[in-house]
Every structure is written in structure tokens, then in C-alpha cells.
Amino acid sequence: MNGSRRPRAALAMARDAAKAVLGPDALAALGRVCDLVPDTVLDDFTTERARAVLRDVEVLVTGWGCPPLDAAALAAAPRLRAVVHTAGSVRGHITPECWGRGIEVSSAAAANALPVAEYTVAMILLSGKQVIERAREFKAVRRRDEWLGLSHGVGNYGRTVGVLSASMIGRRVIELLRPYDLRVLLHDPYVTAEDAHTLGVRPVGIGELFASSDVVSVHTPLLAATRGMVGRELIAAMRHHAVLINTARGAVLDQDALTEAARAGRVRAILDVTDPEVLPPEHPLWECDNVMITPHLAGSQGNEWGRLADLAVSELDRWAAGDGFAHAVRRERLAYLA
Incomplete structure (x- = not known):
């Protein structure tokens, strides 16, 4: 980790997406670059458990099925500073409130x-x-x-x-x-x-x-x-x-x-x-x-999910070290992205 600190992080996505994309090796790699909330996948930000987790997280590692990070979710996450997305488009969960809060966003769209x-x-x-x-x-x-x-x-x-x-x-x-x-x-x-x-x-x-x-x-x-x-x-x-x-x-x-x-x-x-x-x-x-x-199979599937996980780990490592995201999503470019 090159001397970087360990930010508090949690997973936020559908449970089957987390199981598919973030296998044991990927979770271990994440654990080496952040303080990951164990045995927790947030797929609903309104529950008592979700609010307790959100209270302390600085980073959310998101994926397919992540709920929208709307004003209510952000109010429950006062320390949230970054989102690392393990898939492509962030349109489904990154809201105007995220940009207004200055939250940094990374996407695995390149992978x-x-x-x-x-x-x-x-x-x-x-x-x-x-x-x-x-x-x-x-x-x-x-x-x-x-x-x-x-x-x-x-x-x-x-x-x-x-x-x-x-x-x-x-x-x-x-x-x-x-x-x-x-x-x-x-x-x-x-x-x-x-x-x-x-x-x-x-x-x-x-x-x-x-x-x-x-x-x-x-x-x-x-x-x-x-x-x-x-x-x-x-x-x-x-x-x-x-x-x-x-x-x-x-x-x-x-x-x-x-x-x-x-x-x-x-x-x-x-x-x-x-x-x-x-x-x-x-x-x-x-x-x-x-x-x-074909059944929408061109995007990452099977062992290709490992590439998404690897990019997310790399991005989180860079961010924790203060180097910023290599695959940052910019608000001004959002109108042209998928």
C-alpha cells in the first residue's frame, strides 16, 4: 500500500453481484488496502444496519444493484468521500447530491x-x-x-x-x-x-x-x-x-x-x-x-469479473495513498457517458 492509510469501506450492491464479482481473493485484496466492513453487503440504504454502517464509511465499493446515493443516504453517511464502482455506468446510483457533496467517483468502465x-x-x-x-x-x-x-x-x-x-x-x-x-x-x-x-x-x-x-x-x-x-x-x-x-x-x-x-x-x-x-x-x-x-453477454462475465475487481482494488489503493483515481468519472463528462 506504499504507506497509504486504510480508509473505512463497505460494499454496496446486489448480493448476487457481490458474490459474482468479489470472490475470496478479491475481498482479501480489498482488505489489504482498506478497513472493509466484514460480512456486509448493503443493498438497501434505509435499514437500521445500513445506517449504522454508513455512519463511519469513507468509501463505498459499489456494483450492479447499488441503491441510489440520494440525499437521505448521504445524510446517513457524513464521512463518505469516495465511491469505487466495480462496473461500468454510474448513472443508476450516483446522484446530483453526490456531485454537490464533492464525492469522488471511480468506475471500472475501462475494464x-x-x-x-x-x-x-x-x-x-x-x-x-x-x-x-x-x-x-x-x-x-x-x-x-x-x-x-x-x-x-x-x-x-x-x-x-x-x-x-x-x-x-x-x-x-x-x-x-x-x-x-x-x-x-x-x-x-x-x-x-x-x-x-x-x-x-x-x-x-x-x-x-x-x-x-x-x-x-x-x-x-x-x-x-x-x-x-x-x-x-x-x-x-x-x-x-x-x-x-x-x-x-x-x-x-x-x-x-x-x-x-x-x-x-x-x-x-x-x-x-x-x-x-x-x-x-x-x-x-x-x-x-x-x-x-445474444443475451447481453458482451460485457464482463465469468472470469472477466476478476478484471473489474482488480481495477477497483487498484483504484482504492491509489486513492488511499493520495494519488487520486486513474479512472475518475467527471461530472462535466456525465452527459456523454453511458
């Missing part, structure tokens, strides 16, 4: 971005080889296809990938795509030409992104301004049999327009998120052979 980006790149490459469709056909006919007669549209050499938003995940996708023979376009109104050059992408308008890409990957956070932004006109502009990948939020897409395009066989789609989650059993997207829907 959670990596598996999402890995999923995205895998799907870009698999979709280029039309793996999903060809595997389904192979299973049905049990014989090899006429591979020398395949269209030159199959494959990943020289394909154009459009990245919608240079978010944390979008940037990681761009980074992971560099070794491949792909052309990468980017639409993000907040990215300058100089920044795009540094990223190694060509900045384009959103219309050109959809019209010129063989695959479009959506990494836009769901905000008031982005709800439904991938609408009917953009989907109609996509190349025939182009692929739309969404690992952001389902409501960023006009799902009805996508459904129509997919059922007509004009576009393919890989959706890790939908609106709502889960789609009703009778929704037509389930029956589209050119659409693959």
Missing part, C-alpha cells in the same frame, strides 16, 4: 470495455466470413459448399467497418482492428480531424458511415439525443447484406425499421442488446435467419 470490444471484433470477423449463416446451412445439408464459387463479398480483406461513436468501447474496437486488412470509418461529432488521424480512421458523416460500410458497429451511449438515432433512413442507406452490430443499448436503434429490413433480407444484424431486453417470444426478429441475438 468492462475490453470484453465488449473483443466481442465486437469477433463478430465483425465472423460476419465477414458469413460464419453464422454458413454454419447453419452446413448443419442442414451436411456437405461442403461450393467454396470456389463464393461471392467476393465473403471475407475480411479490404472490408469497410463503420464505427458509430468513439466512446471508450468504440476506441478500443478501433485499436483491436488495427492488425487486420480493414478500412475503418468513424462518425463522432466530438472527434476532431486530428484525433481521427491519431486513431487511424477516416471521419465521415453519419449518412456516409451507413452507406459506405460493410459492417456498422454501434457504440453510442443511450442519451436523450441518441435515442432512436439509428433510424429508418440510415438503415435503408446500408449496403445490401451489410451487417449492423449493436452492443450499446437497444433503444439507440429504431427496432421496427431494423426488423423490416432484416425480414426483407436487405441487412444482417448481430444484437447483444434489444429494446426491451428480452424481446417478447413472438417478436419477428427471433425468426430472422440473418439476425443473431
